[in-house]
Amino acid sequence: MFAKMISNANKTLLVRLLSENFKSQAPWYGIAIVAMIVVAAMTSASAWIMRDIVNSSVVSKDINRVFEVAIMVALIFFVKGIAGYVQSVFLSRAGNNIIAKTQKMLFSRILKQGISFYSKYPSSELLMRITTNAQAARSVIDLIVTSFVRDLFSLIGLAAVMVIQQPSLTLFSAIIVPGAIYGVRHLTKKVRKIMEQELASLGMIIQNVQETATGIRVIKAFGLENYMNARMEKYVSEVEQRSNSIAKLEAASSPIMETLSGFAIAGVVALSGIWVLQEGNTPGELMSFITALLLAYEPAKRLARMRISLETGLIGVRMMYELADHPIDLSQKDNAVELAAGKGEISFRNVNFSYKENHRLFDNLNLDFPAGKTTALVGPSGGGKSSIINLAMRLYDPESGSVMIDGQDLRDVTFESLRNRIAYVGQDTFLFAGTVKHNIGLGREGASDEEIIAAAKAANAHDFIMRMPHGYDSDVGENGGNMSGGQKQRISIARAMLRDAEILILDEATSALDSESEYLIREALTRLTRNRTTVMIAHRLSTITFADNIVVMENGAVAEQGRPAELLSRDGPYRRLYELQLLPTAEQAMLL
């Protein structure tokens, strides 16, 4: 029966969901299932006991029997209450554990993904998938367990009571079943479609809120409140409309059920009078039968609607597995080795690389970053500077050729040993929620307070940290919201100082800082880059006075390279860039 209820794709999904989750929670589900069977048995017993309630008081008028029956009734409801409690507690325990396990699994999976994955899934979508889709996994399992155990067993028990009390009337009542199943079936498809659209709109709502939080400065500065409001209104009304449509469709299954049940019950009531009169049945038997029939109504209704609930729940499960199964484009080889200690020379050999198919950025690129020296990457926007550091840190792999550190191909080494050799100071100076100490300490696991303070001193950050309300224990605020841009940069320089790696990747900030802040940062960077292989993206040529080498990147190729003074003396791309940035042209001079 179940196999026919859902499509093959959903069946596979369900089998996978159950096999991956049910086993680990078997003890909890076992207890919950036993409790459900007790609940189902007690529900049937409460219908059965109606016969004795009526017969003992109305028919035989036996007062002792009435007391006996009263005690039985109390006992049945007591046991049902306890079993109901056990069932809820253990079902929730297993369910919550499934949510927690799923969320951990999804999170560790997305952490393994390369950068390209994050351009495919915006953060708002990941947020939604990790929260609501994990919930869907639990709801589907809960639904299956409660439907197939509590509802089905209740139905079987109540049907047994009905058959024993009034077999012919049971047969008559059963005519409702095929009609109800048919009625509910055709609604399912419609609900599924709308539900998918609703989830998409829900994703847009989350994205909108997130964009507002991150882009609030731009929104305020450009007065984009109305635009954001209009966008939000659109998505919110879409969700509202779809929720209403789903509610309407789901509710539509009720009238079908109610009408059919109404006919069946009316028929049963009419027939029952005749039966009692003609066949000498007791009123107790009839009462017991009618109670069982009425009690069977709710579980029967839930089972009939199960397909709708299952299909909608499976949408979330499908989305969850889509995320969990997304191939990891950048993985560590099984036989990966440690990156051997060395001086830290980085070399690109015959590297071909593209972000998109048929759109090659690097074509046979050969480039060396000498050990212990600072190489500045300069050039026009889109020239390929960031892509070089992406490859040097193995955030992407080349299509062919190799990127090596001390002669070892990055694809052959473990991620951990590679990351341990590299310190990174990015343009966005991202800070994590927590204290200043915590943020610097992330540079090296297990660093002592003294080491953290030494790193902060070397990064020219100590003085301003000490001026903060709680010194090193001050909270940085969301993404360093409690700090200035220059302060955040010095914290991230301190983090890199603490790592003390041979290789330093530096993506210099584009925004200009005040001259004192810039001086402090430049001084800290000079200290940080000393004796390290440094690859530095320099957006402003004024900041690369301490570079040993300069590589000018244009259209994914090396346009020129050499020592700063040497390049300046030539009439090449570097000199042109230099003149453009540092020596104002006649027109620029007029604008200044």
Ligand SMILES: Nc1ncnc2c1ncn2[C@@H]1O[C@H](COP(=O)(O)OP(=O)(O)OP(=O)(O)O)[C@@H](O)[C@H]1O
């Ligand atoms: N994730 C990506 N997906 C697709 N194309 C990308 C991606 N990142 C960069 N590109 C493209 O690759 C080319 C080189 O970009 P890259 O970021 O390396 O240049 P850049 O020299 O660092 O530029 P900028 O100085 O503006 O940061 C550009 O044409 C850019 O559009």
